[in-house]
Amino acid sequence: MNNKLIRRTFLVGTLVVFTLSMLQLSAGYQKDRELSYNVNNTEKTQLSTISPVYSFFESLSLNKNGKEVNKIRPEVIPGGQSIGVTLQTKGVLVVGYAPISGQNGKQSYPAKESGIEIGDIILTIDGKKALNDFQVAQEIDKKCQDNQTIELEIKHNDAIQKKKIRPVYCSETGRYRIGLFIRDEAAGVGTMTFIEPKTKIFGALGHVITDIDTNDQIELSQGKIVESTIYAIEKGLKGDPGEKIGTFMLDSRFSGVINKNSDSGIFGVYEGSVNNPFYTEAIPIAWKSEIKVGPAKIYTVLKDNTIEEFDISIEKIMKYRADNKNMIIRVTDQKLLEKSGGIVQGMSGSPIVQDGKIVGAVTHVFVNDATRGYGIFIEKMLEESEILSKAAVAPLGGFFLFIRKYK
Incomplete structure (x- = not known):
């Protein structure tokens, strides 16, 4: 067996052993559940899956075809x-429900009753693009001066849905509302x-x-x-x-x-x-x-x-x-x-x-x-x-x- 073939055999053997070792080690990392807190207080913490092995030694790595490549170091x-x-969010994000006090003093939640959930994104109001929270409030009030029903296009769990809602006149604010906390x-x-x-x-x-x-x-x-x-x-x-x-x-x-x-x-x-x-x-x-x-x-x-x-x-x-x-x-x-x-x-x-x-x-x-x-x-x-x-x-x-x- 010549030197070139010996080196090639050694490299293939090393790759197989190295890859198998990493697959075994990955199970150990899944147990690493340190209680931590995102230092900008924004993250949804969950345990992620383990990535396949792509790099080893120093700057050597494998491309998609399994060939060695040498990355240019930025x-x-x-x-x-x-x-x-x-x-600025795409559309307007629903972050909570806000009770509306009607003229009879009874509280209602028109948007909640229509099936809108926290985390949904309002995309349009009667076909008009939702740009920000102030504009959404204005559109709802303007559309409902005659007590009309409005149609919201929303994004719910990556699916686009349409919801028909009859806003309620709020005696406290003097305008029509649908009872949501929203943020843009x-x-x-x-x-x-x-x-x-x-x-x-x-x-x-x-x-x-x-x-x-x-x-x-x-x-x-x-x-x-x-x-x-x-x-x-x-x-x-x-x-x-x-x-x-x-x-x-x-x-x-x-x-x-x-x-x-x-x-x-x-x-x-x-x-x-x-x-x-x-x-x-x-x-x-x-x-x-x-x-x-x-x-x-x-x-x-x-x-x-x-x-x-x-x-x-x-x-x-x-x-x-x-x-x-x-x-x-x-x-x-x-x-x-x-x-x-x-x-x-x-x-x-x-x-x-x-x-x-x-x-x-x-x-x-x-x-x-x-x-x-x-x-x-x-x-x-x-x-x-x-x-x-x-x-x-x-x-x-x-x-x-x-x-x-x-x-």
Whole structure:
């Protein structure tokens, strides 16, 4: 047997053993149910399935045809900036029922009685597109001046339905209503994870934004980010996650348009000046196979809009989880522990750097231990942002504060 054939046989044998080992290990990761809290208070927590094995060694990976490829390693600038986030939903989201007091004093719920449920999305009112909560209220009142029945087109569990409703005149507000709490946007504070200065692509949060009432993923119509400033920190306690308290900056040095709200974070294109004093130029990303247990750094804002560097330790790496809980991290920096108690709401997206490479972002805090939490691989965020898919491949690797309105 010649040397080439020996090497080929060894490689095939290694792949088979490696793949079988990972399939066996995946069952162990499904038991890893750490009680955690999304650090922007927005996530619907559930155990995700395990992804197949695609990468091993350092930069080697397998393409769909089973051939080895060597990935071009992207470089990005780590974030750490505090950002204000606003999301406009597609249609208007139903978040609760509001009783209507009629002229006889009797309370009624016309929309609920028609079969509309919390979590449904109102798309049209008598054929007119639902744009926002104020416009929906106006349309309902205008259509019902003559006590008419209206037809709502709604999205319910991914199915489009039509509901006929007879609104009731509300003696308290002096207008016709259908008895719903609805919302058309969400707003809150989080952290920028990275920017790619050539394409102007940004990524932040490291997890999906869900509605605080329905706990469902917000279907994005449009969204924006701006710079925010932090004026107070509420320390995390056992059973009570802390939070950053901040406001949007009117004279923001940068802004951005959000074009994706996904399980791996929010992504879009920015403009303006996004600066990190610790990194004036882009640094390489780390593949998940290169991340190791041990010391690392995170970058985040605790006061005003000043990014600071803090020590953490990566305690566990879970390469084959399909969700955004890929690393368990612990805050070891005494300054951060004194100021915040560890990880708090609003730190979602704080970049993690190890050995000169950006490896991921903070996503969750453990409810009963604010010093520990989860992080997502930067590789996942760049895949979702499509930066990785745009790279050449050669043959042969918050918290969010919502305002409830009723209509």
